[in-house]
Amino acid sequence: MASGIDLGLRQRGALAMTPALRQAIGLISLSNAELSARLADLTAGSAVLGVAVGAGAEDWLTLSRQIAPPPSGHRRPLQEMRRGPGGMDTDRIPLAEPGLISHVEAQLPLLVRDAEDRRIARIFLHALEPSGWLGAGLEEIATEAGCPAARAEAVLRQLQAAEPTGLFARSLAECLALQAEEQGLLTQPFAALLRNLPLLAAGRTEALAEACGCGEETVREMACSLRRLNPKPGAGFAQAASAGHPADLILRRDGEGWLLELNAETLPTLRLTPGAAAPPEALREARALVQALERRHATALSVAAEIVTRQDAHLRGAGPPAALTINDLAAATGLHRSTISRVTAALVLSMPGRTLGLRDLICAPVPAARRQEEPLSLQAVLARMREIVAGEDPVHPLTDKAIAQLLLPEGAALARRTVVKYRGLAGIPPRAARRRPA
Template identity: 40%
Template sequence: MQLQTSQHFGQRQSLVVTAQLQRAICLLQMTNTDLQGFIEKEAEENPFLDMKVREKLTPEARRELAASGPSGGVKAPASDFDFLEMRVAARPPSLYAHVSDQFNVMFPDPRERAMAEVFLEALEPSGWLGDELDLLAQRAGLDPEAADAFLARVQQVEPAGLFARSLAECLELQARDKGWLSAEFAALLANLDKLAAADLKGLSRACSCTPETLRTQMKRLRSLDPKPGAQFDAPTDNQRSPDLIVRKSAEGWLVDLNRSTLPTVVIDDASARQMNRTEAREFVSDRLSSARWLRRAIEHRNKTSLQIGAEIARRQTAFLEHGPAHIRPMILRDVAEAVGVHESTVSRVTSGLMMATPQGTFPLKTFFSAALGTSDDDANGSAAAVRHRIQQLVRDEPADAPLSDDAIARIITSEGTELARRTVAKYRDMLKIKSSFQRRREALLNGAA
């Protein structure tokens, strides 16, 4: 066997993912807030790099604008400001602070105030007592009988229902405060298991009352709060400011970047020129190059985001005009081909950005929805529009006759979008809508059926 060597020449293309390319890809999916943090971190390592964000209104100007009302004549200054921040109400006191202030008045004696603090430390965010009474009695130096009496004093704080040890006790405290604690209501509290099972006949027998009286007591029970402490420490809905803003003008729908939160890269060329005269030229050149690249990358990110947002607005004009029920079917490829970028670029840009529209503020992902089969060329046959229609049907259904999945499927199919029962069930689960049986039982408990 004879062996010999040979050489072959050819060309091929390959993409090398450099560190800068990786950073540029990350920039595409950053929100304005994330971008601010990224630039701040880069500025810590680069003496020639800084960040600038447009100033918001001063507190005085914000109060003046709020006082003018929706149609007031006060004109905002040239700089942008955050309407969301302007409308954020003052944060209420915490549950601990609220109860502590009452204890300062209820227990002027230092020793009793110290015992009350033991109970306050065991108060859970729901408003219930988190530890057993025997354990609290030991911590406070009380015997069991004195602990019961002291708990009754502690439970007099407002709102009623705090420091309860069970659901029944929590509701009982509130009913007593309202003067509702009749024999029928007490019997209802003693049979909450029957109430959960919607056993109205069994409840009537247990409460020794007529169905009409039982419904009155149930209506009162529903008005009570099973977790009275949750209203103090409930998580706030901190929806961040949008990255893109859509508004209507004489020329049509316009999309712009939210300049009030969009950071701008600032390069200190004067300091760089001064340091460039010293022996640190290599360092200066490297840092300047990095800062200029970052500025170009952010400009490209902003341009790409604006192009994609504008294309989404162009395709979803019906939504902007009429609401979620008119979202058109749209996939990533549609926008990518129109803008002239890869689908992955559209996916990254729309993964985290928010857009403010006349219909509300939505993630860009909201506007992408697969098309469903339709009996005609109706453009509203998107999955998102169908989900919205399901919500409408359930919201408007008679309480005593909730629509089954089959009935919903028939209604939507008759409107032009072919829909199967299993698809309705899938969308209903996605929307966290209960089944018709569960909705029927809730209506029965609420006295609407």
């Protein structure tokens, strides 16, 4: 009788935790400051690698990511902005440092001749960021100045003739276009290159050649010229020392979208020493460390860019954060949830008037009232509960069950005991403590 044993070969894949992979994972969980210290330890005594803090001017393209505005165009209405004494949103638009301000003020009489236009120019000056970019939109400045947008734009064109070239740009592309025009580089293919910077950052030379209507060699030559331009023309002036935890990522407005970049001032860089005599094994380890660092930078930008895209409305000041989990980010980026957790726990994001950790933008959802609805975030529900209680009758305050019923049409399906828990998180006293005598 034949045996029922069947012999055969089966192939099974498994991820080996190699030393290089462990090293790459270890770098992901570090902030820029911690990364600098770690790389200094790893390269101590190395004749092959050198480490320095501060990215080179030629590295800016690979250390930044452009983020387009959402299709629905969530924008904070002008009348809803928090305004300072002059009407500008002083929480969101910080003044540049005196070095840059005084430098531009000295040029104003030459740039803007008309006295009324000079008044408008000073409002533009108030919105100038330390990078040299504008921190406010044209319509906002026109409203603050009480003039038509066309006149504000005419004043802006005069200000954009200031030195160094690229000041008062409203986007990365405009900043680079001003410099390219001055240097005689702004041909039709170069302008097309500026319109397709994300393709250049992704290294898609063939697609760029098609978009620019030229050969790949011409694209490479234009890219070399582009890397010599300065995306932050104001950064060379005196800046105030930043207090607290230094930012790992910087987010600023880029036209209607965002520009996200790794903080070049705190970012460590590795350089292979040319012509260094070292064993082949040492060279392989050095190249592996450089690649691990590049992967860390790309991963940080990918995760942070997805968070900014999901939380666009909140970052513009239009309400609390949206519901967003680590699993959501893992599904969107194709990264493991443990990688997402490490990145968001380590990195700090800075934007005009605000600094926060990436983990602060990950928000737990609450149960949705209907299956097809996008769940509300816990922060949104807490904010709505505070509004409901603030508007209740103090003689007859709402019960927890009544609060749950008011939240149901807005998309949150909460049990009474959940309302009790959320009420505690929101700092809302119980009904008895809120009751006032008639």
